[in-house]
Amino acid sequence: MATINDNFLRIKESYLFSDIAKRVSAYTAAHPDKKVIRMGIGDVTLPLAPSVVEAMRTAAAEMGRQETFHGYGPEQGYPFLRDAVAQYYKGRSGVDLDTDEIFINDGAKSDVGNITDLFGPNNTVLVTDPVYPVYVDTNVMSGRNIVYLPSTRENDFTPLPDPSVRADMIYLCSPNNPTGSVYNRRQLAQWVDYARRNGSILLFDSAYEAYVSDPALPHSIYQIEGARECAIEFCSFSKMAGFTGTRCGYTVVPKGVTALDAAGRPVPLNKLWLRRQCTKFNGVPYVVQRAAEAVFTPQGQREVREMIGYYMGNAALMAETLRGKGIEFAGGVSSPYIWMRCPGGMDSWKFFDLLLEQANVVGTPGAGFGRCGEGYFRLTAFGSRENTREAMDRLNRLL
C-alpha cells in the first residue's frame, strides 16, 4: 500500500492570496463600476527590457536552425550566464565567485525549497516572523522543526541572533519580503558569526538586492567576512529585470560551505547540490538563459536600472503619503515593499476590508505572513505610477 508523506498534512493551508482574491471579486461583483487598484501580490507590471526581448527572440531563431540549435544544456547553467553572474558580483560588490559555485535556477522560489533536499530531517530551521511562507512550508513538508524569530518595530524589523536559540538552517531575506527592511553589514556580520560558531547554514535570499541603493548596505551575504564558509545565497531575475513570468535566477553554493554527515565528517554542500541538480533538474531553457545574459550587458543594465528606478519612484510616493499621515512604516527605501502599521491599531484583515471598501485599494494583510504580521499591512511598489498615485490620493482622503 502506497503511503503519503504525512508531513503534507501538517502544512498550514494558507488561503492568504485566495482569500484576498475572493474578497476582491465579491466586492467587484457587487460594485462593477468601481476601479480597484491592486497593490497586493508582488508581481511586476513593466514589460521585459528591449535588450532582453531581443536576446530571447534571437535565441529562439537560433533554436530553429540546425547549426545553432541547442539540445540539453548543463544542469547547472551555461558558462556564458554563470560567468556573467560572477562578473556582476565582482563589479557590484567586489565578491569573487568561481563559476562552479554558481547554479542557474528557474527562480529563487524553486531553489529555496529544493535546497532542503540536502539536509537531514533533524535540523532545526529558524525563520524571521513575518516570513515568506515558502521557507516554512517546504521545511514542514520535509518534517523539520521550525523556530520563529520575531521581526518587530522594537528590533527595527532586522532581528539579530539570539545566542540562547539553537538553529541549524537559518533563512534570512534582505531586503526583506514582506517588511522591506534591509540588514546592514554589522548586523549580517553577527549572523555570520553566529552561524560559524554553531555550525549553522545561512540560507540568504537576496531576491530584492537590485533595489538596494544605499552604498553602505550590502547586496550579498558574501560581502561579509566568513560567509563563504557558512552561507548559500539565492537570487532571481524576477524583481531585478521583470522575469516573474520568464523564470530565471541563480543559487550560489561556495565550495567552503559544509555540513556534517552522520559520522560527524564535514561534507561540501557544493558537491551535494550539483548531484541534486544533475539528478532532479535539466537546466533552464536556452532562450531564457540568453535573455538573462542580456540583463548584464551595459545596455541591459541601463534598461533594468530604469525599471527599478520607476518602481522606487512609486515607493517614494507611497512613503511620502504615509509620512504625511503620520503612519509608521518600514521599507520603501532600498526595497520595493512598504510594511505599514494599520492605523488606529486595526487588525490587518479589518484594515484590508476598510481599504478595499472605502478606497478600492488592495494590499496584503500582515497576518498572512505570520503571527508578528498582525497589525501590519504590505503595499508593493510594482504598480504603474498612475495607479500608485491614485491609490495614494484615495488613502490620503480616507485616513
Place this chain on the structure above:
Amino acid sequence: MATINDNFLRIKESYLFSDIAKRVSAYTAAHPDKKVIRMGIGDVTLPLAPSVVEAMRTAAAEMGRQETFHGYGPEQGYPFLRDAVAQYYKGRSGVDLDTDEIFINDGAKSDVGNITDLFGPNNTVLVTDPVYPVYVDTNVMSGRNIVYLPSTRENDFTPLPDPSVRADMIYLCSPNNPTGSVYNRRQLAQWVDYARRNGSILLFDSAYEAYVSDPALPHSIYQIEGARECAIEFCSFSKMAGFTGTRCGYTVVPKGVTALDAAGRPVPLNKLWLRRQCTKFNGVPYVVQRAAEAVFTPQGQREVREMIGYYMGNAALMAETLRGKGIEFAGGVSSPYIWMRCPGGMDSWKFFDLLLEQANVVGTPGAGFGRCGEGYFRLTAFGSRENTREAMDRLNRLL
C-alpha cells in the same frame, strides 16, 4: 550543527556519461584526424519546428509590450496549454482528462524526481532493470528501499508483475529507455491490476509515446481500464518536439489516485501535488508554454511528425544493419532506442572500446543502466541520417 541528508552518500556515483566523455576525448586527442560519430546520449539534433519558433518569438515580443506582458503564471501551467494537452490525449487515444488533472512541468526528469516528495520514506519502490537512473537516484536520495525487476530477453524486455514481490511505487517507462521495448495493452492491464490489488501507485513515464506508430500499442497508461485510480503519468516535449534545451512537459495526476495517510485514510494525490507545486515551483516560462502550445496545432503536429519520421528512418536503418549481421536487438520500432546484444558475448564496456577504436562510433554501454544491462549496448536514432548511415556502414565493416 547543520547535518546533511545522509542518503546522498548512498547514491551510487554514476560516472557513465562522464566516463564515456573521458574515453572519447582521450581517443580523439590521440587521433585528431578521426571523425567520431556519437550515438550515445539521447539528445535530439533537429532544430525546433518552424511553428514552435514562430510562437516563441511572438510570445517574446508580447513580453516586451506593457499590454501583453505576462508576470507570474499559474504554478500548474496556463489553461491554454493544459487544454491543448487534454485535447491531444482525447484525439490521440480517446483518454478524457480534466484540465486540473494536468500540470505543466519543465521536463519529465524534474517531475519524475519531484513526485517522490508526496510519498513517505517507507514505500518500497520497484524499477525494471536496466533502468533510467533518475528513478533510482531520486528515491535513494529520499531513503526508500528499491527492488529491481529484471528486464531481459527471456521476458522480451517487458517484465510483468511478480505477485510475490510487494511494491508500493512502481516506475514503468514505455516505450522504454534504454531497451526500446513497448508494453502492449494486455501487459499494462496486468500492471494496473497488480497496482489496484496492492494499493500501489504506477509512475508511468511516457516520454517517448510520440514514437509509437503501431496503432495496437498504447500511448498512455490511461488507455487501460482502472489506471485513473492508480497511475500518475509523465510526458515531455523533449523527444516529441525537440524540446531538450527548451524544457517543457506535463504530469498527469488523476483525481481518483490516492495513497494512505498514517491513519490509513486515502488522500488524493492530485491535491498534494498541487500543494507541492504551488510551494516549490513557479511554473514554466510563458514563452515556452506558448511554444509548446504550437506543437499541438495542425501545422505543428505535421512538423513534429516529420521530425519523428526522420528519426524513425534512422532507427529503421540501424535495425536493418543489425538484422543483416544477425545481431539480436530490441526496440527500433515505435521507439528511438535500439538495445543490441554485444556481439560474441562481449561485455558492454569492452564493446564500447571496440566500437570507438575500430569504427569511431560512440554508444552507451548497457552496464551503465543496471546489472541486467551487462552484455547490451544502447544506440539512439537521434543523429543525422548521414551520420547514422555512415555509422552503420562502419559497423557493417567491423562486425
